[in-house]
Amino acid sequence: MPDITTRIGDLTMRSPVMLASGTVGYGPEYEGIIDFAVAGAIVTKTITVEPRVGNAPPRLVETPGGLLNAIGLENVGLTAFLAEKLPEAARLPVPVVASVAGTEPAQFEQLAAAVGERDEVAAIELNISCPNVERPRNPVWSDAVAVAEIVSVARAATGKTLLLKLSPNTSDILSVAEAAERAGADALTVANTLPGMRIDVERRRPALGNTTGGLSGRALMPVNLALVWKVAGHVSIPVVGSGGIGDTGDALEFLAAGATAVQVGTALFAEPAVPSQIAEGLRNYMGKNDVASMDELVGMAREEKRVCAETA
Numbered sequence: 683m684p685d686i687t688t689r690i691g692d693l694t695m696r697s698p699v700m701l702a703s704g705t706v707g708y709g710p711e712y713e714g715i716i717d718f719a720v721a722g723a724i725v726t727k728t729i730t731v732e733p734r735v736g737n738a739p740p741r742l743v744e745t746p747g748g749l750l751n752a753i754g755l756e757n758v759g760l761t762a763f764l765a766e767k768l769p770e771a772a773r774l775p776v777p778v779v780a781s782v783a784g785t786e787p788a789q790f791e792q793l794a795a796a797v798g799e800r801d802e803v804a805a806i807e808l809n810i811s812c813p814n815v816e817r818p819r820n821p822v823w824s825d826a827v828a829v830a831e832i833v834s835v836a837r838a839a840t841g842k843t844l845l846l847k848l849s850p851n852t853s854d855i856l857s858v859a860e861a862a863e864r865a866g867a868d869a870l871t872v873a874n875t876l877p878g879m880r881i882d883v884e885r886r887r888p889a890l891g892n893t894t895g896g897l898s899g900r901a902l903m904p905v906n907l908a909l910v911w912k913v914a915g916h917v918s919i920p921v922v923g924s925g926g927i928g929d930t931g932d933a934l935e936f937l938a939a940g941a942t943a944v945q946v947g948t949a950l951f952a953e954p955a956v957p958s959q960i961a962e963g964l965r966n967y968m969g970k971n972d973v974a975s976m977d978e979l980v981g982m983a984r985e986e987k988r989v990c991a992e993t994a
């Protein structure tokens with residue numbers, strides 16, 4: 683069987699298929715539903731320093747080919763995460779990537795230091811891209827200077843592998859990606875959801891309690907794939923693809939574009955077996971097409987093969 687072991691910094695994964703933040707809670711909620719033993723890693727629900735109750739309902743609404751969510755980062759907060767959720771997640775047979783978000787660099791620093799010193803945490807994903815929280819003007823994910831500051835302080839606070847999750851909702855993703863790489867990010871997750879809305883004409887109100895939400899699922903796939911292509915051609919750290927990945931074909935496209943690994947989110951709601959299906963599908967594809975290694979698979983659609991130390 684072809685080896686699909688994937689490495690990002692110090693994070694070693696049995697498969698390049700990760701479970702996206704916010705779509706599997708802290709992990710144990712999905713025990714018996716998702717086969718964690720076949721996933722590369724679980725990215726836990728983003729936590730903040732203080733607990734958050736999230737946005738007013740309704741928080742989810744379907745769209746053609748997608749889903750809009752406006753959860754608003756509901757989470758238990760740092761203290762309860764460290765005391766309760768993290769030890770429970772660590773019982774699962776899968777590496778834990780802790781996702782954290784702050785409203786200012788000092789909070790990212792505090793969160794990275796606190797989760798980074800725990801042995802249960804294999805890596806940290808800095809979430810600067812949630813569209814459902816404050817700062818509607820000049821959002822941090824579009825601001826390369828602000829992003830560099832966040833990554834720098836988090837980098838100084840922990841030696842753990844650091845992923846930074848970018849937003850697709852920016853006109854200049856390359857400046858942000860470049861700033862993050864220079865500030866010490868080990869990898870970039872490309873990308874989070876796109877803003878969208880629906881209106882309930884019976885109630886004559888926006889369908890979501892928060893008015894707008896983040897679009898995920900299949901409709902997002904080509905958008906984020908193009909961003910992965912762009913970012914992977916520009917930085918030399920690994921890129922992790924996220925956005926509408928629902929089957930082996932989607933995952934292959936992201937890997938071919940230059941992603942070292944992929945994250946699956948919304949697709950899990952309809953089919954929890956997607957991570958194992960993709961892992962098996964990748965092995966089949968490699969076997970049938972004489973692709974000897976993940977190294978050969980990653981970036982295979984690029985004219986100039988992406989050379990990245992972390993893909994072996």
Ligand SMILES: Cc1cc2nc3c(=O)[nH]c(=O)nc-3n(C[C@H](O)[C@H](O)[C@H](O)COP(=O)(O)O)c2cc1C
Binds near residue numbers: 873900
């Ligand atoms: C219900 C829901 C909650 C989410 N919560 C988070 C979150 O807490 N942190 C985060 O970084 N991304 C969050 N996301 C974004 C996903 O991790 C993922 O990047 C995005 O949905 C695109 O991938 P997908 O189309 O495979 O779902 C959430 C997505 C959904 C659908």
